[in-house]
Amino acid sequence: MQSFKPSPGIYEHIIGLRVVRTYRQEPIDAAQIERILEAGRWTGSSKNIQPWAFIVLTDPGERQRLAECGSFTGPLIGAPLVVAIVRLPEGGDFDIGRAAQNMMEAAAALGIGSCPVTLHREPCAKERLNVPDDHGCRFAVAFGYPDLEGEGELRKGIRSTLPQGRKPLTDLVHYGHFGAQR
Numbered sequence: 001m002q003s004f005k006p007s008p009g010i011y012e013h014i015i016g017l018r019v020v021r022t023y024r025q026e027p028i029d030a031a032q033i034e035r036i037l038e039a040g041r042w043t044g045s046s047k048n049i050q051p052w053a054f055i056v057l058t059d060p061g062e063r064q065r066l067a068e069c070g071s072f073t074g075p076l077i078g079a080p081l082v083v084a085i086v087r088l089p090e091g092g093d094f095d096i097g098r099a100a101q102n103m104m105e106a107a108a109a110l111g112i113g114s115c116p117v118t119l120h121r122e123p124c125a126k127e128r129l130n131v132p133d134d135h136g137c138r139f140a141v142a143f144g145y146p147d148l149e150g151e152g153e154l155r156k157g158i159r160s161t162l163p164q165g166r167k168p169l170t171d172l173v174h175y176g177h178f179g180a181q182r
């Protein structure tokens, strides 16, 4: 159980998390992989059902084959580690998103960058990963030690296609009912 002592460093860590899509070609060792998966395992879920399974892919051929199941899957090809998240029949995407974010935050604490990736063609992903019919598999997370130079270059290109930064709180927060500002 967390101590609940004030931890300003953790706050900065959470709000500072940005995706990384370019990685150094340096493997992530088994102990670090286990720590990332352990963070996923400890995620809370509705009724504590834990409606997920994690498929670990380190082989370049396997990562390439999964990358063919989505439209913006470059990170899956370049990352030394990919974790595909399987949603069990009783689970929802809220649970899956929490598990993904927990693993991403834990990875960042270990110096490892990450990027969630959508598997737009879910039947393709399920077939390639041998996922049962009544399970889902629409998201994977790419992990790797950041290649900061490559990331800077990539971001210059992405800047024109994706919104940057975040909307201000005044655009997001409503008080008491939708549309009410302070």
Ligand SMILES: Cc1cc2nc3c(=O)[nH]c(=O)nc-3n(C[C@H](O)[C@H](O)[C@H](O)COP(=O)(O)O)c2cc1C
Residues within 6 Å of the ligand: 017, 018, 019, 020, 021, 070, 071, 072, 073, 074, 075, 115, 116, 117, 118, 119, 162, 165
């Ligand atoms: C549900 C979800 C799906 C995403 N799918 C992709 C994807 O398919 N390919 C990709 O490169 N990034 C993907 N991303 C990453 C987003 O583009 C990224 O979170 C967003 O641009 C904010 O990036 P930043 O935190 O670095 O500012 C996805 C993120 C989420 C939450």
